Amino acid sequence: MSRSFPKSFSSRPRLPLSLWADRGAGTLFLISTLVLVALIFSLIGFLAWRGAGAFIALPGNTDRVLSLREVFLGLDWSPTQDRFGVLPFIFGSFTVVGLSIALAGPLGVLTAVFVTQIAPRWMRAVMRQAMDLLVGIPSVVYGIFGLATLLPFLGDRWLDGQPSAGFLASALILTVMIVPTIVSLSMDAFEALPRSLDEGARALGSTTWQSIASVLIPAAWPRLVTAVVLGMGRAIGEAMAIQMVIGNNPQWISLMRDLTDRTPLLRFLFTPASTLTTELVQELPNTAAHSAWNNVLFALGLLLYLLTMGSILLTRRLSRRRA
Protein backbone atom coordinates (compact mmCIF):
# COMPACT_ATOMS: atom_id res chain seq x y z
CA MET A 1 0.00 0.00 0.00
CA SER A 2 1.45 3.26 -1.01
CA ARG A 3 1.19 6.25 1.25
CA SER A 4 -1.28 8.85 0.10
CA PHE A 5 0.07 12.24 -0.95
CA PRO A 6 -1.65 14.38 1.71
CA LYS A 7 -0.36 12.13 4.48
CA SER A 8 3.26 12.35 3.40
CA PHE A 9 2.80 16.07 2.98
CA SER A 10 1.46 16.53 6.49
CA SER A 11 4.12 14.32 8.01
CA ARG A 12 6.53 17.19 7.57
CA PRO A 13 6.03 20.15 9.87
CA ARG A 14 4.44 22.97 7.96
CA LEU A 15 6.43 26.15 7.75
CA PRO A 16 4.62 29.06 9.33
CA LEU A 17 3.89 31.99 7.05
CA SER A 18 6.56 34.15 8.62
CA LEU A 19 9.26 31.68 7.65
CA TRP A 20 8.08 31.53 4.05
CA ALA A 21 8.13 35.31 3.97
CA ASP A 22 11.59 35.21 5.45
CA ARG A 23 12.89 33.02 2.62
CA GLY A 24 11.13 35.01 -0.08
CA ALA A 25 12.44 38.31 1.21
CA GLY A 26 16.04 37.15 1.06
CA THR A 27 15.56 36.30 -2.61
CA LEU A 28 13.93 39.67 -3.29
CA PHE A 29 16.83 41.56 -1.75
CA LEU A 30 19.25 39.47 -3.80
CA ILE A 31 17.28 40.31 -6.95
CA SER A 32 17.60 44.06 -6.18
CA THR A 33 21.35 43.61 -5.96
CA LEU A 34 21.44 41.66 -9.21
CA VAL A 35 19.46 44.44 -10.95
CA LEU A 36 22.21 46.82 -9.94
CA VAL A 37 24.88 44.48 -11.28
CA ALA A 38 22.93 44.07 -14.52
CA LEU A 39 22.74 47.86 -14.90
CA ILE A 40 26.51 48.18 -14.69
CA PHE A 41 27.07 45.44 -17.24
CA SER A 42 24.54 46.77 -19.72
CA LEU A 43 26.13 50.19 -19.33
CA ILE A 44 29.55 48.81 -20.21
CA GLY A 45 28.12 46.61 -22.95
CA PHE A 46 26.15 49.34 -24.71
CA LEU A 47 28.99 51.85 -24.52
CA ALA A 48 31.50 49.34 -25.84
CA TRP A 49 29.16 48.35 -28.66
CA ARG A 50 28.49 51.88 -29.85
CA GLY A 51 32.04 53.04 -29.27
CA ALA A 52 33.41 50.08 -31.21
CA GLY A 53 31.14 51.04 -34.11
CA ALA A 54 33.56 53.84 -34.95
CA PHE A 55 36.39 51.40 -35.60
CA ILE A 56 34.69 48.18 -36.72
CA ALA A 57 32.09 47.82 -39.49
CA LEU A 58 28.92 47.05 -37.52
CA PRO A 59 25.47 46.58 -39.06
CA GLY A 60 23.68 49.92 -39.10
CA ASN A 61 26.80 52.01 -39.61
CA THR A 62 26.17 54.74 -42.15
CA ASP A 63 29.76 55.98 -42.58
CA ARG A 64 33.25 54.74 -43.21
CA VAL A 65 35.20 52.89 -40.55
CA LEU A 66 37.92 54.91 -38.82
CA SER A 67 41.30 53.69 -37.66
CA LEU A 68 42.23 53.87 -33.98
CA ARG A 69 45.30 55.80 -34.99
CA GLU A 70 43.59 58.65 -36.82
CA VAL A 71 41.16 59.11 -33.93
CA PHE A 72 43.36 58.83 -30.86
CA LEU A 73 46.52 60.31 -32.35
CA GLY A 74 44.84 62.95 -34.51
CA LEU A 75 45.04 66.62 -33.57
CA ASP A 76 42.46 67.87 -36.03
CA TRP A 77 38.78 67.69 -35.15
CA SER A 78 36.73 68.76 -38.19
CA PRO A 79 33.95 66.18 -38.42
CA THR A 80 32.28 67.91 -41.36
CA GLN A 81 35.51 67.46 -43.33
CA ASP A 82 35.88 63.85 -42.25
CA ARG A 83 38.68 64.47 -39.77
CA PHE A 84 38.21 62.96 -36.33
CA GLY A 85 41.28 63.57 -34.17
CA VAL A 86 40.27 63.62 -30.48
CA LEU A 87 43.65 64.37 -28.95
CA PRO A 88 42.74 68.04 -28.27
CA PHE A 89 39.86 66.89 -26.04
CA ILE A 90 42.04 64.42 -24.18
CA PHE A 91 44.68 67.11 -23.62
CA GLY A 92 41.93 69.53 -22.62
CA SER A 93 40.49 67.16 -20.04
CA PHE A 94 43.87 66.38 -18.54
CA THR A 95 44.82 70.06 -18.40
CA VAL A 96 41.62 71.11 -16.64
CA VAL A 97 41.75 68.19 -14.21
CA GLY A 98 45.48 68.70 -13.59
CA LEU A 99 45.06 72.39 -12.83
CA SER A 100 42.09 71.88 -10.55
CA ILE A 101 43.77 69.01 -8.67
CA ALA A 102 46.89 71.11 -8.22
CA LEU A 103 44.66 73.66 -6.49
CA ALA A 104 42.09 71.42 -4.82
CA GLY A 105 44.47 68.71 -3.55
CA PRO A 106 46.60 70.84 -1.22
CA LEU A 107 43.69 73.13 -0.29
CA GLY A 108 41.43 70.17 0.50
CA VAL A 109 43.99 68.37 2.62
CA LEU A 110 44.91 71.56 4.49
CA THR A 111 41.25 72.31 5.12
CA ALA A 112 40.84 68.81 6.54
CA VAL A 113 43.88 69.38 8.76
CA PHE A 114 42.32 72.60 9.95
CA VAL A 115 38.93 71.06 10.71
CA THR A 116 40.27 67.99 12.50
CA GLN A 117 43.28 69.48 14.35
CA ILE A 118 42.92 73.19 14.86
CA ALA A 119 39.36 74.42 14.50
CA PRO A 120 37.38 75.05 17.67
CA ARG A 121 34.15 73.10 17.95
CA TRP A 122 31.89 75.87 16.61
CA MET A 123 34.14 76.41 13.59
CA ARG A 124 34.03 72.68 12.86
CA ALA A 125 30.24 72.82 12.67
CA VAL A 126 30.38 75.87 10.40
CA MET A 127 32.86 74.15 8.06
CA ARG A 128 30.74 70.99 7.87
CA GLN A 129 27.71 73.05 6.95
CA ALA A 130 29.68 75.01 4.36
CA MET A 131 31.02 71.84 2.73
CA ASP A 132 27.51 70.31 2.66
CA LEU A 133 26.18 73.37 0.88
CA LEU A 134 29.06 73.48 -1.60
CA VAL A 135 28.44 69.83 -2.52
CA GLY A 136 24.74 70.48 -2.88
CA ILE A 137 25.02 73.31 -5.42
CA PRO A 138 24.14 71.83 -8.85
CA SER A 139 26.71 72.03 -11.62
CA VAL A 140 24.57 74.27 -13.85
CA VAL A 141 24.38 76.79 -11.02
CA TYR A 142 28.18 76.78 -10.80
CA GLY A 143 28.11 77.18 -14.57
CA ILE A 144 25.93 80.28 -14.55
CA PHE A 145 28.00 81.70 -11.69
CA GLY A 146 31.10 81.21 -13.81
CA LEU A 147 29.49 82.72 -16.87
CA ALA A 148 27.86 85.73 -15.23
CA THR A 149 30.34 86.55 -12.44
CA LEU A 150 33.70 84.79 -12.74
CA LEU A 151 34.38 85.33 -16.48
CA PRO A 152 33.74 89.10 -16.43
CA PHE A 153 35.85 89.37 -13.28
CA LEU A 154 38.80 87.48 -14.80
CA GLY A 155 38.47 89.40 -18.06
CA ASP A 156 38.59 92.78 -16.32
CA ARG A 157 41.43 91.70 -14.09
CA TRP A 158 43.84 90.28 -16.68
CA LEU A 159 42.63 90.85 -20.23
CA ASP A 160 41.34 94.43 -20.31
CA GLY A 161 37.79 93.20 -20.64
CA GLN A 162 38.35 90.68 -23.43
CA PRO A 163 36.53 87.31 -23.24
CA SER A 164 38.22 85.12 -20.64
CA ALA A 165 36.69 81.69 -21.22
CA GLY A 166 39.21 78.88 -21.00
CA PHE A 167 41.23 76.61 -18.73
CA LEU A 168 41.63 78.95 -15.77
CA ALA A 169 37.92 79.65 -15.30
CA SER A 170 37.10 75.94 -15.74
CA ALA A 171 39.76 74.89 -13.26
CA LEU A 172 38.63 77.43 -10.66
CA ILE A 173 35.00 76.32 -10.91
CA LEU A 174 36.03 72.67 -10.81
CA THR A 175 38.20 73.29 -7.75
CA VAL A 176 35.27 74.60 -5.75
CA MET A 177 33.22 71.61 -6.92
CA ILE A 178 35.67 68.87 -5.90
CA VAL A 179 37.20 70.36 -2.76
CA PRO A 180 34.33 69.18 -0.51
CA THR A 181 34.89 65.58 -1.66
CA ILE A 182 38.60 65.80 -0.91
CA VAL A 183 38.00 67.52 2.44
CA SER A 184 35.51 64.98 3.70
CA LEU A 185 37.62 61.97 2.69
CA SER A 186 40.79 63.54 4.12
CA MET A 187 38.93 64.27 7.35
CA ASP A 188 38.10 60.56 7.58
CA ALA A 189 41.79 59.83 7.05
CA PHE A 190 42.87 62.07 9.94
CA GLU A 191 40.11 60.90 12.23
CA ALA A 192 41.12 57.27 11.68
CA LEU A 193 44.62 57.92 13.07
CA PRO A 194 45.17 56.77 16.66
CA ARG A 195 45.15 59.62 19.16
CA SER A 196 48.48 58.41 20.53
CA LEU A 197 50.40 59.55 17.43
CA ASP A 198 49.61 63.19 18.07
CA GLU A 199 50.07 62.79 21.83
CA GLY A 200 53.44 61.14 21.35
CA ALA A 201 54.67 63.95 19.11
CA ARG A 202 53.44 66.55 21.61
CA ALA A 203 55.09 64.75 24.50
CA LEU A 204 58.41 65.00 22.66
CA GLY A 205 57.94 68.75 22.50
CA SER A 206 56.46 69.25 19.03
CA THR A 207 54.37 72.25 18.22
CA THR A 208 50.94 71.65 16.65
CA TRP A 209 52.31 72.26 13.17
CA GLN A 210 55.37 70.07 13.71
CA SER A 211 53.11 67.22 14.78
CA ILE A 212 50.86 67.77 11.74
CA ALA A 213 53.67 68.06 9.21
CA SER A 214 56.03 65.37 10.43
CA VAL A 215 53.69 62.83 12.04
CA LEU A 216 50.03 63.13 11.10
CA ILE A 217 50.26 63.89 7.36
CA PRO A 218 52.85 61.13 6.69
CA ALA A 219 50.76 58.64 8.70
CA ALA A 220 47.58 59.51 6.77
CA TRP A 221 49.36 59.78 3.40
CA PRO A 222 47.94 56.69 1.59
CA ARG A 223 44.37 57.69 2.45
CA LEU A 224 45.06 61.31 1.49
CA VAL A 225 46.24 60.13 -1.93
CA THR A 226 43.06 58.07 -2.23
CA ALA A 227 41.00 61.15 -1.42
CA VAL A 228 42.73 63.17 -4.12
CA VAL A 229 42.38 60.38 -6.71
CA LEU A 230 38.64 60.15 -6.00
CA GLY A 231 38.39 63.92 -6.39
CA MET A 232 40.15 63.51 -9.73
CA GLY A 233 37.61 60.89 -10.79
CA ARG A 234 34.84 63.35 -10.05
CA ALA A 235 36.59 66.16 -11.85
CA ILE A 236 37.12 64.26 -15.07
CA GLY A 237 33.42 63.46 -15.45
CA GLU A 238 32.07 66.94 -14.78
CA ALA A 239 30.37 68.31 -17.89
CA MET A 240 27.81 71.09 -17.67
CA ALA A 241 29.62 73.62 -15.47
CA ILE A 242 32.78 73.40 -17.58
CA GLN A 243 30.86 73.51 -20.84
CA MET A 244 29.47 76.88 -19.82
CA VAL A 245 32.83 78.52 -19.06
CA ILE A 246 35.47 76.85 -21.24
CA GLY A 247 34.55 78.47 -24.53
CA ASN A 248 34.10 75.24 -26.55
CA ASN A 249 36.69 75.46 -29.28
CA PRO A 250 37.95 72.10 -30.64
CA GLN A 251 40.72 73.93 -32.54
CA TRP A 252 42.18 75.38 -29.36
CA ILE A 253 45.69 74.05 -29.94
CA SER A 254 46.22 76.01 -33.15
CA LEU A 255 44.42 79.05 -31.74
CA MET A 256 46.74 79.04 -28.74
CA ARG A 257 49.67 79.06 -31.16
CA ASP A 258 48.21 81.98 -33.12
CA LEU A 259 47.42 84.33 -30.24
CA THR A 260 50.90 85.77 -30.31
CA ASP A 261 49.98 89.18 -28.91
CA ARG A 262 49.69 87.68 -25.42
CA THR A 263 52.22 86.20 -23.03
CA PRO A 264 52.39 82.38 -23.10
CA LEU A 265 50.87 82.10 -19.63
CA LEU A 266 47.86 84.23 -20.53
CA ARG A 267 47.45 82.26 -23.77
CA PHE A 268 47.50 79.01 -21.86
CA LEU A 269 45.01 80.16 -19.25
CA PHE A 270 42.56 82.08 -21.43
CA THR A 271 42.21 80.34 -24.81
CA PRO A 272 38.72 78.94 -25.44
CA ALA A 273 39.14 75.15 -25.40
CA SER A 274 37.30 71.83 -25.23
CA THR A 275 37.38 68.67 -23.12
CA LEU A 276 36.00 65.16 -23.52
CA THR A 277 32.85 65.98 -21.58
CA THR A 278 32.15 69.42 -23.04
CA GLU A 279 32.50 68.03 -26.55
CA LEU A 280 29.88 65.38 -25.81
CA VAL A 281 27.44 67.96 -24.45
CA GLN A 282 28.16 70.31 -27.32
CA GLU A 283 27.95 67.99 -30.32
CA LEU A 284 25.99 64.87 -29.47
CA PRO A 285 22.58 66.48 -30.10
CA ASN A 286 23.64 67.53 -33.62
CA THR A 287 24.77 64.15 -34.92
CA ALA A 288 22.80 61.43 -36.67
CA ALA A 289 22.78 58.07 -34.89
CA HIS A 290 25.35 55.55 -36.21
CA SER A 291 27.25 58.08 -38.32
CA ALA A 292 31.02 58.08 -37.85
CA TRP A 293 30.77 61.41 -36.00
CA ASN A 294 28.20 59.98 -33.61
CA ASN A 295 30.17 56.76 -33.08
CA VAL A 296 33.36 58.63 -32.23
CA LEU A 297 31.44 60.61 -29.60
CA PHE A 298 30.30 57.35 -28.03
CA ALA A 299 33.90 56.15 -28.09
CA LEU A 300 34.78 59.30 -26.13
CA GLY A 301 32.08 58.36 -23.61
CA LEU A 302 33.62 54.90 -23.30
CA LEU A 303 37.05 56.46 -22.77
CA LEU A 304 35.62 58.69 -20.04
CA TYR A 305 34.03 55.71 -18.36
CA LEU A 306 37.29 53.74 -18.49
CA LEU A 307 39.15 56.68 -16.93
CA THR A 308 36.78 56.85 -13.94
CA MET A 309 36.89 53.05 -13.61
CA GLY A 310 40.68 53.34 -13.61
CA SER A 311 40.61 55.87 -10.79
CA ILE A 312 38.43 53.55 -8.70
CA LEU A 313 40.67 50.55 -9.28
CA LEU A 314 43.66 52.72 -8.41
CA THR A 315 42.16 53.75 -5.07
CA ARG A 316 41.31 50.11 -4.35
CA ARG A 317 44.89 49.09 -4.99
CA LEU A 318 46.15 51.92 -2.76
CA SER A 319 43.88 50.93 0.10
CA ARG A 320 44.82 47.26 -0.24
CA ARG A 321 48.50 48.10 0.06
CA ARG A 322 47.72 49.97 3.26
CA ALA A 323 45.91 46.94 4.75
Place this chain on the structure above:
Amino acid sequence: MKKLDLRPRLSARIMDGAMKVALWAVALGFIAALLVVMGAILKQGWPVLNWGFLSKMPETLDAGGGVRPQLFNSIYLVALSLAGSLPIGIGAGIYMAEYAKEGRLTGFFRLCVETLSATPSIVLALFGLMVFVQALDWSFSIRSGACALAMLNIPILTRVTELSLRGVPQEMKEASYGLGATKLQTILRVLLPAAAPGLLTGTVLAAGRAFGESAVLVFTAGTNTSMTYPDFSLKAPGETLAVHLWYVVSDGTLPDAREIAAGTAAVMVLVLLVMNIVVRLLDRRLKRHAR
Protein backbone atom coordinates in the same frame (compact mmCIF):
# COMPACT_ATOMS: atom_id res chain seq x y z
CA MET B 1 71.06 79.40 38.11
CA LYS B 2 69.75 79.58 34.59
CA LYS B 3 66.13 78.47 34.21
CA LEU B 4 65.63 75.47 31.94
CA ASP B 5 63.64 76.44 28.82
CA LEU B 6 61.49 73.51 27.71
CA ARG B 7 59.56 75.39 25.03
CA PRO B 8 60.08 74.45 21.35
CA ARG B 9 62.65 76.49 19.47
CA LEU B 10 61.64 80.02 18.58
CA SER B 11 61.70 79.29 14.84
CA ALA B 12 59.36 76.33 15.40
CA ARG B 13 56.98 78.50 17.40
CA ILE B 14 56.93 81.17 14.70
CA MET B 15 56.29 78.52 12.04
CA ASP B 16 53.50 77.06 14.16
CA GLY B 17 51.78 80.42 14.52
CA ALA B 18 52.19 81.23 10.84
CA MET B 19 50.73 77.89 9.72
CA LYS B 20 47.79 78.24 12.07
CA VAL B 21 47.01 81.62 10.55
CA ALA B 22 47.42 80.16 7.05
CA LEU B 23 45.05 77.27 7.80
CA TRP B 24 42.45 79.64 9.21
CA ALA B 25 42.82 81.68 6.03
CA VAL B 26 42.24 78.63 3.81
CA ALA B 27 39.14 77.64 5.77
CA LEU B 28 37.74 81.16 5.78
CA GLY B 29 38.50 81.29 2.06
CA PHE B 30 36.10 78.43 1.46
CA ILE B 31 33.38 80.03 3.49
CA ALA B 32 33.99 83.21 1.50
CA ALA B 33 33.77 81.23 -1.77
CA LEU B 34 30.46 79.76 -0.68
CA LEU B 35 29.11 83.17 0.27
CA VAL B 36 30.30 84.72 -3.00
CA VAL B 37 28.68 81.98 -5.12
CA MET B 38 25.41 82.01 -3.17
CA GLY B 39 25.39 85.78 -2.93
CA ALA B 40 26.01 86.33 -6.64
CA ILE B 41 23.31 83.82 -7.64
CA LEU B 42 20.70 85.24 -5.29
CA LYS B 43 21.58 88.84 -6.08
CA GLN B 44 21.31 88.34 -9.84
CA GLY B 45 18.22 86.22 -9.56
CA TRP B 46 16.36 88.36 -7.04
CA PRO B 47 15.00 91.04 -9.45
CA VAL B 48 13.52 88.28 -11.66
CA LEU B 49 12.01 86.27 -8.85
CA ASN B 50 8.33 86.92 -8.33
CA TRP B 51 5.10 85.01 -8.48
CA GLY B 52 4.75 85.65 -12.21
CA PHE B 53 8.10 84.02 -12.95
CA LEU B 54 7.04 80.87 -11.12
CA SER B 55 3.52 80.74 -12.52
CA LYS B 56 3.96 81.77 -16.16
CA MET B 57 4.63 79.50 -19.12
CA PRO B 58 8.03 79.93 -20.79
CA GLU B 59 8.42 81.99 -23.96
CA THR B 60 10.26 80.67 -27.01
CA LEU B 61 11.28 83.95 -28.66
CA ASP B 62 10.12 86.87 -26.51
CA ALA B 63 11.24 88.17 -23.14
CA GLY B 64 9.26 87.70 -19.96
CA GLY B 65 8.69 83.94 -19.85
CA GLY B 66 8.24 81.93 -16.65
CA VAL B 67 9.28 78.49 -15.46
CA ARG B 68 6.01 76.93 -14.28
CA PRO B 69 6.22 73.67 -16.29
CA GLN B 70 9.94 73.28 -15.56
CA LEU B 71 9.32 73.53 -11.83
CA PHE B 72 6.56 70.95 -12.14
CA ASN B 73 8.73 68.64 -14.25
CA SER B 74 11.62 68.88 -11.78
CA ILE B 75 9.45 67.77 -8.89
CA TYR B 76 7.59 65.15 -10.93
CA LEU B 77 10.81 63.61 -12.27
CA VAL B 78 12.45 63.50 -8.83
CA ALA B 79 9.36 61.79 -7.39
CA LEU B 80 9.16 59.24 -10.23
CA SER B 81 12.86 58.44 -10.13
CA LEU B 82 12.73 57.94 -6.35
CA ALA B 83 9.69 55.69 -6.71
CA GLY B 84 11.73 53.55 -9.09
CA SER B 85 15.04 53.62 -7.26
CA LEU B 86 13.97 53.34 -3.59
CA PRO B 87 12.85 49.67 -3.73
CA ILE B 88 15.94 48.59 -5.66
CA GLY B 89 18.37 50.77 -3.74
CA ILE B 90 17.06 49.86 -0.29
CA GLY B 91 16.66 46.18 -1.24
CA ALA B 92 20.23 45.98 -2.46
CA GLY B 93 21.43 47.86 0.64
CA ILE B 94 19.64 45.41 2.94
CA TYR B 95 21.17 42.51 1.04
CA MET B 96 24.67 43.95 1.31
CA ALA B 97 24.36 44.72 5.03
CA GLU B 98 22.42 41.69 6.30
CA TYR B 99 22.61 38.80 3.84
CA ALA B 100 25.86 38.97 1.91
CA LYS B 101 28.69 36.93 3.44
CA GLU B 102 32.15 38.45 3.25
CA GLY B 103 33.84 36.98 0.21
CA ARG B 104 34.67 37.42 -3.43
CA LEU B 105 31.07 37.77 -4.59
CA THR B 106 30.26 40.48 -2.05
CA GLY B 107 33.45 42.29 -2.92
CA PHE B 108 32.34 42.21 -6.53
CA PHE B 109 28.88 43.59 -5.66
CA ARG B 110 30.53 46.37 -3.71
CA LEU B 111 32.77 47.20 -6.67
CA CYS B 112 29.63 47.42 -8.84
CA VAL B 113 27.96 49.87 -6.44
CA GLU B 114 31.12 51.95 -6.27
CA THR B 115 31.53 51.98 -10.05
CA LEU B 116 27.93 52.92 -10.71
CA SER B 117 28.05 55.76 -8.19
CA ALA B 118 31.27 57.10 -9.70
CA THR B 119 29.99 56.92 -13.28
CA PRO B 120 30.04 60.45 -14.73
CA SER B 121 26.54 61.71 -15.36
CA ILE B 122 27.37 62.46 -18.98
CA VAL B 123 28.12 58.73 -19.45
CA LEU B 124 24.76 57.85 -17.89
CA ALA B 125 23.30 60.37 -20.32
CA LEU B 126 24.81 58.48 -23.27
CA PHE B 127 23.38 55.23 -21.91
CA GLY B 128 19.96 56.78 -21.42
CA LEU B 129 20.03 58.17 -24.94
CA MET B 130 20.99 54.79 -26.44
CA VAL B 131 18.65 52.63 -24.42
CA PHE B 132 15.57 54.61 -23.39
CA VAL B 133 15.38 57.24 -26.12
CA GLN B 134 16.60 55.24 -29.12
CA ALA B 135 16.41 51.46 -28.50
CA LEU B 136 13.11 51.50 -26.59
CA ASP B 137 11.93 54.38 -28.77
CA TRP B 138 10.56 56.41 -25.84
CA SER B 139 11.96 59.62 -27.37
CA PHE B 140 12.79 62.60 -25.12
CA SER B 141 10.18 62.09 -22.43
CA ILE B 142 9.43 62.01 -18.73
CA ARG B 143 9.76 58.22 -18.68
CA SER B 144 13.20 58.21 -20.33
CA GLY B 145 14.33 60.89 -17.88
CA ALA B 146 12.90 59.13 -14.83
CA CYS B 147 14.62 55.83 -15.69
CA ALA B 148 17.99 57.50 -16.28
CA LEU B 149 17.67 59.51 -13.05
CA ALA B 150 16.80 56.33 -11.16
CA MET B 151 20.11 54.86 -12.31
CA LEU B 152 21.82 57.85 -10.78
CA ASN B 153 19.97 57.42 -7.47
CA ILE B 154 20.25 53.65 -7.00
CA PRO B 155 23.92 53.45 -5.96
CA ILE B 156 23.55 56.42 -3.58
CA LEU B 157 20.56 54.80 -1.88
CA THR B 158 22.24 51.39 -1.72
CA ARG B 159 25.27 52.84 -0.03
CA VAL B 160 23.27 54.92 2.44
CA THR B 161 21.06 51.94 3.35
CA GLU B 162 24.02 49.64 3.89
CA LEU B 163 25.86 52.19 6.03
CA SER B 164 22.87 53.07 8.21
CA LEU B 165 21.99 49.40 8.76
CA ARG B 166 25.57 48.65 9.77
CA GLY B 167 25.36 51.54 12.21
CA VAL B 168 22.55 49.90 14.22
CA PRO B 169 23.93 48.44 17.50
CA GLN B 170 24.45 44.68 17.40
CA GLU B 171 22.57 44.27 20.72
CA MET B 172 19.28 45.37 19.17
CA LYS B 173 19.59 42.68 16.54
CA GLU B 174 20.50 40.03 19.09
CA ALA B 175 17.61 41.01 21.35
CA SER B 176 15.20 40.65 18.45
CA TYR B 177 16.52 37.19 17.52
CA GLY B 178 16.43 36.24 21.20
CA LEU B 179 12.71 36.95 21.27
CA GLY B 180 12.25 34.48 18.43
CA ALA B 181 11.86 36.93 15.54
CA THR B 182 12.81 35.78 12.06
CA LYS B 183 15.41 37.63 10.04
CA LEU B 184 12.79 39.47 8.00
CA GLN B 185 10.86 40.47 11.12
CA THR B 186 14.08 41.74 12.66
CA ILE B 187 14.89 43.78 9.57
CA LEU B 188 11.42 45.28 9.21
CA ARG B 189 10.58 45.92 12.87
CA VAL B 190 13.97 46.61 14.45
CA LEU B 191 16.73 47.45 12.01
CA LEU B 192 14.91 49.66 9.50
CA PRO B 193 13.21 51.83 12.17
CA ALA B 194 16.52 52.21 13.98
CA ALA B 195 18.23 53.14 10.71
CA ALA B 196 15.45 55.53 9.67
CA PRO B 197 17.30 58.82 10.35
CA GLY B 198 20.16 57.80 8.08
CA LEU B 199 17.80 56.47 5.41
CA LEU B 200 15.73 59.65 5.35
CA THR B 201 18.75 61.91 5.17
CA GLY B 202 20.16 59.79 2.36
CA THR B 203 16.89 59.89 0.45
CA VAL B 204 16.68 63.66 0.69
CA LEU B 205 20.31 63.91 -0.47
CA ALA B 206 19.53 61.69 -3.46
CA ALA B 207 16.47 63.83 -4.21
CA GLY B 208 18.61 66.95 -4.06
CA ARG B 209 21.16 65.49 -6.43
CA ALA B 210 18.42 64.45 -8.85
CA PHE B 211 16.83 67.91 -8.59
CA GLY B 212 20.07 69.58 -9.64
CA GLU B 213 21.01 67.06 -12.32
CA SER B 214 21.23 68.39 -15.83
CA ALA B 215 23.62 66.37 -18.04
CA VAL B 216 21.58 63.16 -17.79
CA LEU B 217 18.28 64.93 -18.44
CA VAL B 218 19.36 66.99 -21.45
CA PHE B 219 19.75 63.72 -23.36
CA THR B 220 16.79 61.81 -21.92
CA ALA B 221 14.00 64.15 -20.76
CA GLY B 222 14.88 66.68 -23.44
CA THR B 223 14.83 70.45 -23.69
CA ASN B 224 11.13 70.96 -24.39
CA THR B 225 8.07 71.06 -22.20
CA SER B 226 4.51 69.93 -22.75
CA MET B 227 2.03 72.52 -24.03
CA THR B 228 -0.55 71.56 -21.40
CA TYR B 229 -0.20 72.07 -17.65
CA PRO B 230 -0.05 70.09 -15.46
CA ASP B 231 0.84 67.20 -17.75
CA PHE B 232 1.28 63.94 -15.84
CA SER B 233 1.74 61.94 -19.03
CA LEU B 234 4.89 59.81 -18.97
CA LYS B 235 5.31 60.36 -22.70
CA ALA B 236 5.41 64.16 -22.48
CA PRO B 237 8.74 65.94 -22.94
CA GLY B 238 10.12 66.88 -19.54
CA GLU B 239 12.53 69.81 -19.39
CA THR B 240 13.48 70.53 -15.76
CA LEU B 241 14.71 73.72 -14.09
CA ALA B 242 18.36 72.66 -14.29
CA VAL B 243 18.08 71.81 -17.98
CA HIS B 244 16.17 75.02 -18.68
CA LEU B 245 18.91 77.09 -17.05
CA TRP B 246 21.55 75.47 -19.26
CA TYR B 247 19.45 75.49 -22.40
CA VAL B 248 18.41 79.15 -22.42
CA VAL B 249 22.03 80.19 -21.94
CA SER B 250 23.58 77.93 -24.56
CA ASP B 251 20.73 78.25 -27.08
CA GLY B 252 20.61 82.02 -26.83
CA THR B 253 17.44 82.82 -28.79
CA LEU B 254 15.71 84.48 -25.84
CA PRO B 255 16.50 88.19 -25.43
CA ASP B 256 16.34 87.83 -21.65
CA ALA B 257 18.20 84.48 -21.45
CA ARG B 258 20.59 85.72 -18.76
CA GLU B 259 17.77 87.00 -16.55
CA ILE B 260 15.79 83.76 -16.95
CA ALA B 261 18.91 81.73 -16.14
CA ALA B 262 19.69 83.87 -13.08
CA GLY B 263 16.11 83.55 -11.82
CA THR B 264 16.10 79.79 -12.39
CA ALA B 265 19.41 79.43 -10.58
CA ALA B 266 18.04 81.41 -7.63
CA VAL B 267 14.95 79.19 -7.47
CA MET B 268 17.14 76.09 -7.46
CA VAL B 269 19.45 77.43 -4.77
CA LEU B 270 16.48 78.35 -2.58
CA VAL B 271 14.90 74.91 -3.01
CA LEU B 272 18.18 73.24 -2.09
CA LEU B 273 18.62 75.49 0.95
CA VAL B 274 15.16 74.51 2.16
CA MET B 275 15.97 70.83 1.60
CA ASN B 276 19.19 71.24 3.56
CA ILE B 277 17.31 72.78 6.49
CA VAL B 278 14.65 70.06 6.35
CA VAL B 279 17.34 67.37 6.49
CA ARG B 280 18.87 68.97 9.53
CA LEU B 281 15.57 69.30 11.39
CA LEU B 282 14.47 65.77 10.47
CA ASP B 283 17.80 64.36 11.55
CA ARG B 284 17.73 66.07 14.93
CA ARG B 285 14.08 65.15 15.50
CA LEU B 286 14.49 61.48 14.59
CA LYS B 287 17.65 61.10 16.63
CA ARG B 288 15.92 62.51 19.70
CA HIS B 289 12.98 60.23 19.04
CA ALA B 290 15.24 57.18 18.73
CA ARG B 291 16.75 57.94 22.11
